Amino acid sequence: MKASRSLSACRSYIRRNRAALVPRMRCLALGAGLFALSLGTVRADPQQAILPPAFATSSTVPANGDVNPYGIAFVPVGVPSWSTLKPGDVVVSNFNAQSNLQGTGTTIVKLVPNDQPVTFFQGAHLGLTTALAVLRSGFVLVGNVPTTDGKNVIPPGSLLVINPQGRLVKELKDARLLDGPWDLTVIDGGKFVKVFVSDVLNGTVARIDLAIGENGVTELPTSTIVASGYLHRTDPAALVVGPTGLAYDGQRDVLYVASTGDNAVFAIYGAADANHSGGVGRLIYQDNTHLHGPLALALAPNGHLVTANGDAVNADPQQPSEIVEFTVDGQFVAQMSVDPTAGSAFGLAFGMDSQRHAQFAAVDDNTNSATVWTLRTGN
Numbered sequence: 001m002k003a004s005r006s007l008s009a010c011r012s013y014i015r016r017n018r019a020a021l022v023p024r025m026r027c028l029a030l031g032a033g034l035f036a037l038s039l040g041t042v043r044a045d046p047q048q049a050i051l052p053p054a055f056a057t058s059s060t061v062p063a064n065g066d067v068n069p070y071g072i073a074f075v076p077v078g079v080p081s082w083s084t085l086k087p088g089d090v091v092v093s094n095f096n097a098q099s100n101l102q103g104t105g106t107t108i109v110k111l112v113p114n115d116q117p118v119t120f121f122q123g124a125h126l127g128l129t130t131a132l133a134v135l136r137s138g139f140v141l142v143g144n145v146p147t148t149d150g151k152n153v154i155p156p157g158s159l160l161v162i163n164p165q166g167r168l169v170k171e172l173k174d175a176r177l178l179d180g181p182w183d184l185t186v187i188d189g190g191k192f193v194k195v196f197v198s199d200v201l202n203g204t205v206a207r208i209d210l211a212i213g214e215n216g217v218t219e220l221p222t223s224t225i226v227a228s229g230y231l232h233r234t235d236p237a238a239l240v241v242g243p244t245g246l247a248y249d250g251q252r253d254v255l256y257v258a259s260t261g262d263n264a265v266f267a268i269y270g271a272a273d274a275n276h277s278g279g280v281g282r283l284i285y286q287d288n289t290h291l292h293g294p295l296a297l298a299l300a301p302n303g304h305l306v307t308a309n310g311d312a313v314n315a316d317p318q319q320p321s322e323i324v325e326f327t328v329d330g331q332f333v334a335q336m337s338v339d340p341t342a343g344s345a346f347g348l349a350f351g352m353d354s355q356r357h358a359q360f361a362a363v364d365d366n367t368n369s370a371t372v373w374t375l376r377t378g379n
Contacts, residue, residue: 056113057371060363063119065098066105069363071132071142071296072370074351076188078136083164084120085110085134088354090361091120092347092370093128093142101150102239103127108142108162111370121166130244130296130347131159131184135193137212138164143181144171145200145240153240155201157181159208161217169216177206177223183296185246185255187272194272196226196255200242203232205257207271227268228277231261237343238293238312245297245307248272249328256305256328257281258294263313265294265305267328285330292316296348300325301358301375304333308345308362321345323362341366 060069071093075085085091094105106126109117121140131143140162146154156179161170172178180201187194195208205227209220232242245258248271255271259280268274268281285291285305293313298306309322321344325333338345344366353359358375 055371055373057369058111058113059116059368060092060094060109060111060370061368062094062107062109062117062122064107064122066094066096066107066109067098067100067368068094068096068102068105068365069368069370070095070105070128070346070365071130071183072347072349072361072363073132073134074349074359074361075134076136077352077356078190079134079138080164083138084166085138085140085164086354088352090349090351090370090372091132091134091140092117092363093130093132095127095129096150099150101147103145103147103150103153108132108140108166111372113372121162121168123160123168126160127157128160129157129182131181131197132347133184133186133195135186135212136188136190139169139212139217140164140166141184141186141195143184143197145180145182147239151239153180153201153234155179157201159184159195159197163216172208172219174223176202177208177225179204180240180242182240182242183244183246185248187248187250196246196248196271198243198246198257200232200240200244202228203230203242204228204277205230205243205246205255205268207274222275224275225277226255226271226274227257227266227279227281229280230257230259230266233261235312238310241293241312244295244310247297247299247305249299254328255281256284256297256299258297258307260293260295260310260313262286263288263291263293265291265297265307265326284328285326287326287330287332288314290319290322290324290326290332290335292319292322294324295346298348298350300350300360303328306348306350306360308338308348310346311342315342317342321364321366323348338362338371339364339366
């Protein structure tokens, strides 16, 4: 689309899709970034209500050369003042080392807009996954699915607990509950945290119940499997395919699961207090036109779900690396591509900056970068 026609085309699109949070590809950029995001709070003339959002693209490559960013997370309000990370910071986990061998990345970095990132954590013999969260206590949780040579996974992996200063304090291992922790979402109650973890090596979703106190982080005996039966397998290109993205709706007590291999999204009801597996749950979205191996998943401020297509399943060369927005009732809303190269989309998240502005962030595996958009509406 020519620049002279972009503004009118985008406005026309927004009129037809007032609740959309993710723009179509043609609404990318008068020059350099995202043109407009339509928020669910729009009530008046959308031309007045939709403003061009601010954005910043940053490198995710730290000093040690790690590449292939997977997880991305916002630092929440409430972290201790003595924490290295501050509210509004955005952190990214790297899955590959400088060698680009999968499952060998060892770093979590803090993004610096339009500059090189700062290393928050660096370990050894790791493969840090999309499973990344920063808790209000300042502790950071990250999944670890390492390989020996970029091709052979060392099971079962683990969930790392990192303190607010970036030091590893605990490694949670469990062959049943943490069998390839690929992604996660949390219910953060401060002293008590429920962590939903997708296990890519056995096709399940576990709930890991944690207590956080003066002595650190302790796993509680109530941890259990809450969902199971998702397609999972090894893959020559993607390494592993299985359940990935998780998003939790606290108002409805529903856990949403993006199952890459099934090319579908499911809902698990009553997940917060479940004491057994609910199977795969209820199918809510299966769309072969717009889903191409959904990976990360997030609940948007307007109540919609947003997922990143990894292109390992049902790939479409005309729709590479798409981020797709859809309703919890399974209606497609909008999509955009983060990169013209297939397999570039992975981690994404919603959060707030230090000024409490709503933001959306997504990684680009191809360029080893992440972009953070600030979502704004008019009066």
